[in-house]
Amino acid sequence: MTATSNKKRTNVYLDADTKMKAQEIFKQYGLGLSEAFNIFLTQSVLERGIPFEIKIPNEETAKAIKDARSNKNMSKIDLDDLKKDLGA
Numbered sequence: 001m002t003a004t005s006n007k008k009r010t011n012v013y014l015d016a017d018t019k020m021k022a023q024e025i026f027k028q029y030g031l032g033l034s035e036a037f038n039i040f041l042t043q044s045v046l047e048r049g050i051p052f053e054i055k056i057p058n059e060e061t062a063k064a065i066k067d068a069r070s071n072k073n074m075s076k077i078d079l080d081d082l083k084k085d086l087g088a
Contacts, residue, residue, distance in 0.1 A: 012037070 019033070026036045043051035057065060067073045 023033060026032065040051065
């Protein structure tokens with residue numbers, strides 16, 4: 001029995017833009033989406049979970065993200081002023 005005969009087809013719904021960007025990245029490694037998904041799933045099985053850290057932001061960070069996405073509490077800053085503030 002070959003490895004191919006043990007494979008099952010799976011459909012995955014993806015955001016078109018994310019799919020295209022991912023394909024560009026994986027292409028640099030000589031991988032297609034199927035191979036990349038297989039790597040992810042294999043690592044998930046080996047690690048018995050998601051093979052990278054996922055964090056849920058705390059309340060303050062979540063509010064800052066929400067504000068930034070809705071362009072609230074944002075102000076323009078000059079690069080020179082920022083360098084001065086950082087002491088650079």
